[in-house]
Amino acid sequence: MTTDYDQIAEQFSAVIDRIPGNQFYERPATISLLPPLKDIDVLDAGCGSGFYTEYAHKAGARVVAFDPSKGMVEQAIKRVGTGCEIHSCKSSDLDAIMAGRKFDLVLSNLVMHYVQDLKVEFSRLEQMLKTDGKMIVSMKHPILHIGFIQKFGYRAVGLVRPGWDWAGGPVEHVQRPMGAITSAIYEAGLLIEQLIEAEPAPEMEKVDPAGYALAKRVPFFVHFVLVRRRNAGEHPE
Numbered sequence: 001m002t003t004d005y006d007q008i009a010e011q012f013s014a015v016i017d018r019i020p021g022n023q024f025y026e027r028p029a030t031i032s033l034l035p036p037l038k039d040i041d042v043l044d045a046g047c048g049s050g051f052y053t054e055y056a057h058k059a060g061a062r063v064v065a066f067d068p069s070k071g072m073v074e075q076a077i078k079r080v081g082t083g084c085e086i087h088s089c090k091s092s093d094l095d096a097i098m099a100g101r102k103f104d105l106v107l108s109n110l111v112m113h114y115v116q117d118l119k120v121e122f123s124r125l126e127q128m129l130k131t132d133g134k135m136i137v138s139m140k141h142p143i144l145h146i147g148f149i150q151k152f153g154y155r156a157v158g159l160v161r162p163g164w165d166w167a168g169g170p171v172e173h174v175q176r177p178m179g180a181i182t183s184a185i186y187e188a189g190l191l192i193e194q195l196i197e198a199e200p201a202p203e204m205e206k207v208d209p210a211g212y213a214l215a216k217r218v219p220f221f222v223h224f225v226l227v228r229r230r231n232a233g234e235h236p237e
Contacts, residue, residue: 116174135226
């Protein structure tokens with residue numbers, strides 16, 4: 001990741017729950033895809049300030065969460081308390097920390113558009129899944145940054161800044177085409193069970209009519225429900 005979330009963790013966390021695109025768009029779309037959470041093992045990969053960690057915990061899941069930003073982990077612990085296991089680490093540290101533990105569900109919400117090497121990141125998370133486990137991923141939709149696309153082309157890969165003045169510091173995302181995302185998923189040993197270009201909830205129109213109108217025309221997010229590819233009788237190379 002190129003964004004320094006340690007620098008912006010406190011201000012970011014104070015605002016993020018009130019962002020209409022999260023509150024009335026990404027989060028309802030993700031929650032609609034979740035299986036029953038009671039008594040299952042959940043890994044919140046890139047937990048940020050802990051919204052999904054808290055949500056899964058309150059729903060009765062056994063939750064482990066991690067984030068590479070120490071500042072964001074501090075915010076997540078402040079939010080969730082001691083009821084969950086929360087680590088300040090990178091995905092490359094998971095094997096050693098988890099010591100063979102596997103999960104029924106891996107969540108990765110609004111994280112992958114920060115990642116430079118998607119195949120490696122998806123591969124590490126795939127290793128955390130139980131045989132019949134699922135991964136639910138949400139990320140910025142590739143078509144969202146039309147200015148970048150108009151300048152460099154849809155197939156170009158590069159960094160974009162969303163211009164979030166509220167975040168407390170510069171934020172950068174990796175812009176890449178949908179084909180690069182889906183190829184990374186397959187090469188990591190995963191199959192796409194569902195690909196969803198969700199629409200915002202109607203409540204968003206009341207608090208952000210301009211954002212709602214745009215989200216009805218152009219998807220802000222893309223969601224994936226993923227399963228391990230070897231479940232389909234195939235094996236990663």
